[in-house]
Amino acid sequence: MEHGSSSNSGQRLVVTVAGDEGSSRLDRVLAVRRPELSRSRLKALILAGSVTIGSAPIRDPAYHVTAGDTITIDVPEAVAAEPRAEAIALDIVYEDDDIIVIDKPRGLVVHPAAGHETGTLVNALIAHCGSSLSGIGGVRRPGIVHRLDKDTTGLMVAAKNDRAHKSLTEQFADHGRSGAMRRGYMAFVWGLPNRQRGTVDVPIDRHPHAREKMAVRESGREAVTHWEIQEAFNGRDGKPVAALLACQLETGRTHQIRVHLAHIDHPLMGDNVYGPHFKTKASHLGPQSQAALTALGRQALHAYLLALEHPQTGAIFEWISDLPDDLARLRDSLRATQ
Numbered sequence: 001m002e003h004g005s006s007s008n009s010g011q012r013l014v015v016t017v018a019g020d021e022g023s024s025r026l027d028r029v030l031a032v033r034r035p036e037l038s039r040s041r042l043k044a045l046i047l048a049g050s051v052t053i054g055s056a057p058i059r060d061p062a063y064h065v066t067a068g069d070t071i072t073i074d075v076p077e078a079v080a081a082e083p084r085a086e087a088i089a090l091d092i093v094y095e096d097d098d099i100i101v102i103d104k105p106r107g108l109v110v111h112p113a114a115g116h117e118t119g120t121l122v123n124a125l126i127a128h129c130g131s132s133l134s135g136i137g138g139v140r141r142p143g144i145v146h147r148l149d150k151d152t153t154g155l156m157v158a159a160k161n162d163r164a165h166k167s168l169t170e171q172f173a174d175h176g177r178s179g180a181m182r183r184g185y186m187a188f189v190w191g192l193p194n195r196q197r198g199t200v201d202v203p204i205d206r207h208p209h210a211r212e213k214m215a216v217r218e219s220g221r222e223a224v225t226h227w228e229i230q231e232a233f234n235g236r237d238g239k240p241v242a243a244l245l246a247c248q249l250e251t252g253r254t255h256q257i258r259v260h261l262a263h264i265d266h267p268l269m270g271d272n273v274y275g276p277h278f279k280t281k282a283s284h285l286g287p288q289s290q291a292a293l294t295a296l297g298r299q300a301l302h303a304y305l306l307a308l309e310h311p312q313t314g315a316i317f318e319w320i321s322d323l324p325d326d327l328a329r330l331r332d333s334l335r336a337t338q
Contacts, residue, residue: 011075019067026051027061030071036163037075050074083112083141085127086119092128093155093319098164098312100129100142101157103321106298110147110156125158134161145172146183146252153324154185154303159311167311175250180316184305185247185257186230186323188330189266190278192240197228200260204253213273214255216263224250225260233334235284242269242285242334248305258299269330271299286337292330302327 013034021032030042030051037045042061049057052072053065065071091103102121104110109120125142126133133142143159145168159165171181205220207213227245235241243266247257258274261267267275270293282290307318323331 011077013073013075015071015073017065017067017069017071024064024066025061026058026063026065026071029065030073034073035166036161037073038162038166041162042073045073045075050076083120083122083126084118085130086123087127088119088124090124090128093321094317097132098160098310099157099168100125100160101155101306101319104148104153104156104303106151106153106324106326109150110144121156129160132160143168145169148303149255149258149299149301151298152301152303153321153327155306155319155321156303157306157308164311168308171308172252175252177250180307180309182305182307182318183249183252183303185249186302186304186327187227187245187247187257187261188269188300188327188334189243189245189261190241190269190275190281191266192232192243193227193229193245193264193266197226198264200225200227200264202260202263204256204259214253214259216259221253222251223253223256223260225257226250227261231331231335233289234337236286236337237284239284241281244331246304257301269293269300270296271301273299286333288333289330289337292326292333296326296330298326300327300330 015030015033017029021029023029027039027042027046030037031039034042045051046061047059049059050073051058053069091105092100093103094101104121111122112118112120122142122144129142143165145159145165146156148154148156157168159168171179174181176182201224202216203218203220204214204223205217207215226248229243230246231244232240233242249256258268258271262274267278282293285293302321302323304321307316309316
Protein backbone atom coordinates (compact mmCIF):
# COMPACT_ATOMS: atom_id res chain seq x y z
CA MET A 1 0.00 0.00 0.00
CA GLU A 2 1.25 3.46 -0.75
CA HIS A 3 -0.01 7.02 -0.80
CA GLY A 4 1.41 10.51 -1.00
CA SER A 5 0.81 14.15 -0.19
CA SER A 6 2.17 17.36 -1.64
CA SER A 7 3.43 20.57 -0.14
CA ASN A 8 5.18 23.69 -1.36
CA SER A 9 8.51 22.08 -0.53
CA GLY A 10 7.99 18.82 -2.38
CA GLN A 11 6.13 15.56 -1.84
CA ARG A 12 5.88 13.03 0.97
CA LEU A 13 5.30 9.42 -0.09
CA VAL A 14 4.33 6.68 2.34
CA VAL A 15 4.84 3.00 1.51
CA THR A 16 3.84 -0.02 3.58
CA VAL A 17 5.97 -3.11 2.92
CA ALA A 18 3.75 -5.99 1.80
CA GLY A 19 6.44 -8.66 1.80
CA ASP A 20 5.79 -9.75 -1.79
CA GLU A 21 8.17 -7.29 -3.47
CA GLY A 22 10.67 -10.02 -4.37
CA SER A 23 13.44 -8.61 -2.18
CA SER A 24 13.82 -7.26 1.33
CA ARG A 25 16.38 -4.60 0.34
CA LEU A 26 15.08 -1.09 0.96
CA ASP A 27 16.03 0.28 -2.46
CA ARG A 28 14.51 -2.66 -4.33
CA VAL A 29 11.27 -2.60 -2.34
CA LEU A 30 10.89 1.11 -3.05
CA ALA A 31 11.64 0.56 -6.73
CA VAL A 32 8.72 -1.88 -6.88
CA ARG A 33 6.32 0.27 -4.87
CA ARG A 34 7.25 3.65 -6.36
CA PRO A 35 8.16 2.93 -10.01
CA GLU A 36 7.80 6.61 -10.90
CA LEU A 37 11.14 7.16 -9.13
CA SER A 38 14.25 5.74 -10.82
CA ARG A 39 16.62 3.46 -8.91
CA SER A 40 19.33 6.13 -9.01
CA ARG A 41 16.88 8.73 -7.67
CA LEU A 42 15.79 6.44 -4.83
CA LYS A 43 19.40 5.68 -3.92
CA ALA A 44 20.19 9.40 -3.80
CA LEU A 45 17.18 10.05 -1.55
CA ILE A 46 18.20 7.22 0.80
CA LEU A 47 21.80 8.44 1.04
CA ALA A 48 20.53 11.97 1.69
CA GLY A 49 18.51 10.81 4.71
CA SER A 50 15.17 11.49 3.03
CA VAL A 51 13.87 7.94 3.63
CA THR A 52 12.70 7.02 7.12
CA ILE A 53 11.19 4.02 8.87
CA GLY A 54 9.34 5.17 11.93
CA SER A 55 11.22 8.34 12.80
CA ALA A 56 14.69 7.03 11.99
CA PRO A 57 16.38 7.97 8.69
CA ILE A 58 17.74 4.92 6.84
CA ARG A 59 20.84 5.81 4.81
CA ASP A 60 21.73 2.30 3.63
CA PRO A 61 20.11 1.25 0.30
CA ALA A 62 20.73 -2.41 1.27
CA TYR A 63 18.89 -2.10 4.59
CA HIS A 64 16.54 -5.06 5.07
CA VAL A 65 12.91 -4.20 5.65
CA THR A 66 10.16 -6.50 6.89
CA ALA A 67 6.48 -6.88 6.04
CA GLY A 68 4.42 -4.23 7.78
CA ASP A 69 7.18 -1.60 7.89
CA THR A 70 5.97 1.88 7.01
CA ILE A 71 8.47 3.80 4.94
CA THR A 72 8.29 7.56 4.40
CA ILE A 73 10.03 9.19 1.44
CA ASP A 74 10.41 12.96 1.45
CA VAL A 75 10.94 13.96 -2.17
CA PRO A 76 12.16 17.55 -2.39
CA GLU A 77 10.78 19.82 -5.07
CA ALA A 78 12.73 19.46 -8.30
CA VAL A 79 15.34 22.18 -8.66
CA ALA A 80 15.77 24.25 -11.77
CA ALA A 81 17.98 22.81 -14.48
CA GLU A 82 21.37 24.43 -15.00
CA PRO A 83 20.84 25.19 -18.70
CA ARG A 84 18.54 28.18 -19.05
CA ALA A 85 15.21 28.11 -20.82
CA GLU A 86 15.28 29.54 -24.34
CA ALA A 87 12.28 30.18 -26.57
CA ILE A 88 13.34 28.13 -29.59
CA ALA A 89 10.67 26.96 -32.03
CA LEU A 90 10.13 23.20 -32.00
CA ASP A 91 8.30 20.93 -34.44
CA ILE A 92 6.34 18.89 -31.89
CA VAL A 93 4.96 15.62 -33.23
CA TYR A 94 3.44 14.34 -29.98
CA GLU A 95 3.28 15.42 -26.34
CA ASP A 96 1.57 14.32 -23.12
CA ASP A 97 2.40 14.35 -19.40
CA ASP A 98 5.14 11.74 -19.82
CA ILE A 99 6.93 12.22 -23.13
CA ILE A 100 7.51 14.69 -25.92
CA VAL A 101 8.44 13.72 -29.49
CA ILE A 102 9.98 16.32 -31.80
CA ASP A 103 11.10 16.41 -35.40
CA LYS A 104 14.61 17.86 -35.06
CA PRO A 105 15.79 20.28 -37.76
CA ARG A 106 19.33 20.45 -39.11
CA GLY A 107 21.76 22.59 -37.12
CA LEU A 108 20.15 21.99 -33.71
CA VAL A 109 22.58 20.63 -31.11
CA VAL A 110 20.93 18.31 -28.58
CA HIS A 111 22.96 18.93 -25.39
CA PRO A 112 24.79 22.04 -24.18
CA ALA A 113 28.55 21.54 -24.47
CA ALA A 114 31.71 23.51 -25.08
CA GLY A 115 31.04 25.79 -28.02
CA HIS A 116 27.28 25.15 -27.80
CA GLU A 117 26.31 26.34 -24.31
CA THR A 118 23.05 27.84 -25.58
CA GLY A 119 20.60 27.36 -28.41
CA THR A 120 20.29 23.60 -27.88
CA LEU A 121 17.35 21.21 -27.81
CA VAL A 122 17.69 20.97 -24.03
CA ASN A 123 17.33 24.76 -23.71
CA ALA A 124 14.28 24.66 -25.97
CA LEU A 125 12.60 21.80 -24.08
CA ILE A 126 13.14 23.44 -20.70
CA ALA A 127 11.38 26.53 -22.02
CA HIS A 128 8.56 24.64 -23.75
CA CYS A 129 7.81 22.08 -21.03
CA GLY A 130 8.22 24.42 -18.06
CA SER A 131 6.53 23.14 -14.92
CA SER A 132 5.37 19.96 -16.66
CA LEU A 133 8.91 18.63 -16.11
CA SER A 134 8.45 16.89 -12.75
CA GLY A 135 12.15 16.22 -12.42
CA ILE A 136 14.62 13.71 -13.78
CA GLY A 137 16.83 12.72 -10.87
CA GLY A 138 15.46 15.67 -8.91
CA VAL A 139 16.21 18.25 -11.62
CA ARG A 140 13.63 19.91 -13.87
CA ARG A 141 15.22 18.85 -17.13
CA PRO A 142 14.12 16.75 -20.10
CA GLY A 143 15.27 13.13 -19.96
CA ILE A 144 17.02 12.64 -23.29
CA VAL A 145 17.89 8.98 -23.81
CA HIS A 146 19.20 9.21 -27.39
CA ARG A 147 20.55 11.92 -29.58
CA LEU A 148 21.01 12.90 -33.20
CA ASP A 149 24.07 14.63 -34.61
CA LYS A 150 23.76 18.39 -35.04
CA ASP A 151 23.09 18.12 -38.78
CA THR A 152 21.04 14.92 -38.73
CA THR A 153 17.32 15.59 -38.92
CA GLY A 154 14.34 13.64 -37.66
CA LEU A 155 12.46 12.13 -34.76
CA MET A 156 13.59 12.29 -31.13
CA VAL A 157 11.79 11.51 -27.87
CA ALA A 158 12.45 12.95 -24.41
CA ALA A 159 11.04 11.99 -21.01
CA LYS A 160 9.31 14.51 -18.75
CA ASN A 161 9.51 12.57 -15.48
CA ASP A 162 11.50 9.82 -13.77
CA ARG A 163 9.05 7.04 -14.60
CA ALA A 164 9.12 7.83 -18.30
CA HIS A 165 12.90 8.28 -18.26
CA LYS A 166 13.38 4.85 -16.71
CA SER A 167 11.09 3.20 -19.26
CA LEU A 168 12.66 4.90 -22.28
CA THR A 169 16.17 4.14 -21.04
CA GLU A 170 15.29 0.45 -20.79
CA GLN A 171 13.64 0.40 -24.22
CA PHE A 172 16.57 2.09 -25.94
CA ALA A 173 19.04 -0.20 -24.19
CA ASP A 174 17.05 -3.19 -25.52
CA HIS A 175 16.92 -1.70 -29.05
CA GLY A 176 13.78 -3.61 -29.98
CA ARG A 177 15.26 -7.05 -29.32
CA SER A 178 12.34 -7.96 -27.04
CA GLY A 179 10.04 -4.94 -27.29
CA ALA A 180 8.35 -2.59 -29.71
CA MET A 181 11.05 0.08 -29.85
CA ARG A 182 12.39 0.74 -33.37
CA ARG A 183 14.43 3.52 -34.95
CA GLY A 184 14.64 3.91 -38.69
CA TYR A 185 16.80 6.20 -40.81
CA MET A 186 16.84 7.21 -44.46
CA ALA A 187 20.39 7.46 -45.77
CA PHE A 188 21.56 8.69 -49.18
CA VAL A 189 24.86 6.95 -49.91
CA TRP A 190 27.48 6.95 -52.63
CA GLY A 191 27.41 3.89 -54.87
CA LEU A 192 24.96 1.01 -55.05
CA PRO A 193 25.44 -2.00 -52.74
CA ASN A 194 25.71 -5.33 -54.57
CA ARG A 195 22.77 -6.88 -52.73
CA GLN A 196 19.28 -5.73 -51.71
CA ARG A 197 19.84 -5.78 -47.96
CA GLY A 198 22.55 -6.48 -45.44
CA THR A 199 23.86 -6.06 -41.91
CA VAL A 200 27.00 -4.34 -40.68
CA ASP A 201 28.15 -5.98 -37.44
CA VAL A 202 31.51 -4.51 -36.42
CA PRO A 203 32.51 -2.75 -33.17
CA ILE A 204 32.91 1.02 -32.91
CA ASP A 205 35.30 2.99 -30.71
CA ARG A 206 36.94 6.40 -30.63
CA HIS A 207 39.31 7.03 -33.51
CA PRO A 208 42.88 6.45 -32.27
CA HIS A 209 44.12 9.82 -33.55
CA ALA A 210 41.14 12.07 -34.30
CA ARG A 211 39.21 12.17 -31.03
CA GLU A 212 36.18 13.89 -32.55
CA LYS A 213 35.68 10.88 -34.86
CA MET A 214 34.62 7.31 -34.33
CA ALA A 215 36.08 4.28 -36.10
CA VAL A 216 35.65 0.55 -36.56
CA ARG A 217 38.04 -1.00 -34.02
CA GLU A 218 38.29 -4.40 -32.37
CA SER A 219 38.55 -2.65 -28.99
CA GLY A 220 35.16 -1.01 -29.52
CA ARG A 221 31.65 -1.78 -28.36
CA GLU A 222 29.26 -3.98 -30.29
CA ALA A 223 27.49 -2.11 -33.09
CA VAL A 224 24.90 -3.55 -35.48
CA THR A 225 23.21 -1.72 -38.36
CA HIS A 226 20.68 -3.30 -40.75
CA TRP A 227 20.17 -1.69 -44.16
CA GLU A 228 17.97 -2.21 -47.21
CA ILE A 229 17.99 -0.49 -50.59
CA GLN A 230 14.92 1.69 -51.21
CA GLU A 231 15.97 3.32 -54.46
CA ALA A 232 18.96 3.38 -56.83
CA PHE A 233 20.12 6.45 -58.78
CA ASN A 234 22.18 6.55 -61.98
CA GLY A 235 24.66 9.24 -62.91
CA ARG A 236 25.02 11.11 -66.19
CA ASP A 237 26.70 8.07 -67.74
CA GLY A 238 23.74 5.83 -66.90
CA LYS A 239 25.69 3.87 -64.31
CA PRO A 240 24.69 3.59 -60.61
CA VAL A 241 26.13 6.48 -58.62
CA ALA A 242 24.05 6.61 -55.42
CA ALA A 243 21.33 4.86 -53.46
CA LEU A 244 18.74 5.53 -50.80
CA LEU A 245 18.97 3.05 -47.92
CA ALA A 246 16.59 2.44 -45.03
CA CYS A 247 18.64 1.65 -41.93
CA GLN A 248 17.58 0.25 -38.57
CA LEU A 249 19.77 0.21 -35.48
CA GLU A 250 20.23 -2.73 -33.16
CA THR A 251 22.67 -0.70 -31.05
CA GLY A 252 23.14 3.02 -30.49
CA ARG A 253 26.76 4.06 -30.87
CA THR A 254 27.95 7.57 -31.65
CA HIS A 255 27.97 8.19 -35.44
CA GLN A 256 27.03 4.52 -35.90
CA ILE A 257 25.32 4.72 -39.30
CA ARG A 258 27.93 7.14 -40.66
CA VAL A 259 30.82 4.90 -39.58
CA HIS A 260 29.21 1.62 -40.65
CA LEU A 261 28.19 2.78 -44.12
CA ALA A 262 31.64 4.26 -44.73
CA HIS A 263 33.11 0.93 -43.58
CA ILE A 264 31.29 -0.91 -46.39
CA ASP A 265 32.42 1.74 -48.91
CA HIS A 266 29.03 3.43 -49.17
CA PRO A 267 29.46 6.60 -47.08
CA LEU A 268 26.70 9.13 -46.69
CA MET A 269 26.47 11.77 -49.36
CA GLY A 270 27.56 15.12 -47.95
CA ASP A 271 29.49 13.54 -45.06
CA ASN A 272 32.85 15.34 -45.12
CA VAL A 273 34.01 13.55 -41.96
CA TYR A 274 33.60 9.93 -43.02
CA GLY A 275 33.34 10.19 -46.79
CA PRO A 276 35.76 12.89 -48.02
CA HIS A 277 37.42 10.58 -50.57
CA PHE A 278 34.13 10.24 -52.44
CA LYS A 279 33.91 13.92 -53.41
CA THR A 280 35.08 13.10 -56.92
CA LYS A 281 31.92 11.03 -57.43
CA ALA A 282 29.97 14.28 -57.54
CA SER A 283 31.29 14.80 -61.07
CA HIS A 284 29.12 11.84 -62.16
CA LEU A 285 25.95 13.57 -60.95
CA GLY A 286 23.72 15.66 -63.17
CA PRO A 287 23.92 19.46 -62.73
CA GLN A 288 20.72 19.60 -60.65
CA SER A 289 22.01 16.88 -58.31
CA GLN A 290 25.37 18.59 -57.95
CA ALA A 291 23.61 21.82 -57.00
CA ALA A 292 21.32 20.04 -54.53
CA LEU A 293 24.27 18.28 -52.90
CA THR A 294 26.27 21.50 -52.63
CA ALA A 295 23.27 23.27 -51.08
CA LEU A 296 22.76 20.37 -48.65
CA GLY A 297 25.97 21.09 -46.77
CA ARG A 298 25.51 18.18 -44.37
CA GLN A 299 25.36 14.40 -44.19
CA ALA A 300 22.29 13.07 -46.01
CA LEU A 301 20.73 11.28 -43.04
CA HIS A 302 17.21 11.54 -41.62
CA ALA A 303 15.63 9.71 -38.65
CA TYR A 304 12.27 8.95 -40.28
CA LEU A 305 10.85 6.25 -37.97
CA LEU A 306 10.39 6.02 -34.21
CA ALA A 307 8.28 3.38 -32.47
CA LEU A 308 8.06 2.72 -28.74
CA GLU A 309 5.89 1.54 -25.88
CA HIS A 310 4.32 4.38 -23.93
CA PRO A 311 5.89 4.49 -20.45
CA GLN A 312 2.56 4.97 -18.66
CA THR A 313 -0.10 3.17 -20.70
CA GLY A 314 1.91 0.49 -22.48
CA ALA A 315 0.31 1.47 -25.80
CA ILE A 316 2.50 1.09 -28.89
CA PHE A 317 3.15 4.37 -30.69
CA GLU A 318 4.75 4.82 -34.11
CA TRP A 319 5.68 8.07 -35.81
CA ILE A 320 6.88 8.67 -39.37
CA SER A 321 8.68 11.82 -40.53
CA ASP A 322 8.84 12.78 -44.20
CA LEU A 323 12.15 13.80 -45.72
CA PRO A 324 12.96 17.44 -44.97
CA ASP A 325 13.02 19.85 -47.90
CA ASP A 326 16.77 19.70 -48.52
CA LEU A 327 16.82 15.88 -48.73
CA ALA A 328 13.62 15.81 -50.78
CA ARG A 329 15.30 18.17 -53.29
CA LEU A 330 18.35 15.90 -53.40
CA ARG A 331 16.14 12.85 -54.04
CA ASP A 332 14.12 14.58 -56.75
CA SER A 333 17.25 15.80 -58.53
CA LEU A 334 18.80 12.32 -58.42
CA ARG A 335 15.63 10.90 -59.94
CA ALA A 336 15.64 13.52 -62.66
CA THR A 337 19.09 12.37 -63.84
CA GLN A 338 17.81 8.87 -64.60
